[in-house]
Amino acid sequence: MARTDRLLRLLQAMRSMAPPITARRLAEETGVSLRSLYRDIDSLRAAGARIEGERGYGYRLTEDFALPPQSFSRDEIEAIALGMAEVRHMGEPMLAAAAASVLAKVAASLPDSGERHLVHAISQVYRPEMRYGALGPLDVIRQASWKEEALEIRYHALTGALSNRRILPLAIVHSDRTMTVLAWCCLRADFRMFRADRIQSATPTDQSFRPRRVTLLRQYLAQLADEDRTAPG
Known part of the structure; x- marks a missing residue:
């Protein structure tokens, strides 16, 4: 090292x-x-x-010479503590470790009184179980999303059918009880939401879709807006 x-x-x-x-x-x-x-x-x-x-x-x-002193209000410190606690209780090891690291860095950059407020925040999270269970090959999916590269996945649909797909992973979406991958499905030539726990394998392809990512996300958001406008009131 x-x-x-x-x-x-x-x-x-x-x-x-x-x-x-x-x-x-x-x-x-x-x-x-x-x-x-x-x-x-x-x-x-x-x-x-x-x-x-x-x-x-x-x-x-x-x-800490590496971190400039930070000034947060008591409410802001409570928000940081609560947000990082939520991340730690999701059940995703990498983000849980990152949340702990964020708290440590913030605490190190606060004056003594602020550090005490952060460590002993009155806003707490209690979950008898982690929010998400099995998450599939999430690390591979996240890396491909960051690098904006296509993935070959094997997907187990709710119907029980297995299929091989090439996808362009655009975002990882956290809902109340499930985590899904928003992607452009090359097989269907359309947007799809794949449940992370139903993705059995994910293999990088080194095929970049960087020039298309922003355009695809805008198209998806526009599609959602259209659906909201046409939905019955």
Whole structure:
């Protein structure tokens, strides 16, 4: 691992772990020896990070040189805490980890009073079960959506039929109990919503549809607007 990446990983660990954090825990988290860990802490301090503590007592990041101070109202802090809690309870591991990382970064950029409000927010989320169950090959779908590349999928329809499709994934849509993939279906030459839990496999094709994505999304939104206008009142 490059030294810069290692220092950033150490910084993120100190943002997210409850202080005081022992050097041994930090070394395990970043995958280095204790000797290297002490050198890395000295490097962060030299770069401007305010890290309290010393060997044998544990460390605490009290001022983060990598993040500018942020000013949020109490309502804004509650909204951040509630939004990230919702993401963590969706049942999607990658976004859950990202939400925890966002909270750690926001907390590190707040003054002490704001950090306390964030950590002890009065707005909480309780779900006895995760919102979504099986999600299919969602990581592959998300990567293809970001890269704007076509996918070959095997889809298990509600009727029980299996089909192979080439799709242009446009967006991942979160509803109350299901997650769906909005896509242009090359087989049907039309927009389709595919339930993520019914996509059995997804294979990248390296076929880019970047010039078409914005146009397709506009067409879909226009189609929805037309349906709303013509729907019986």
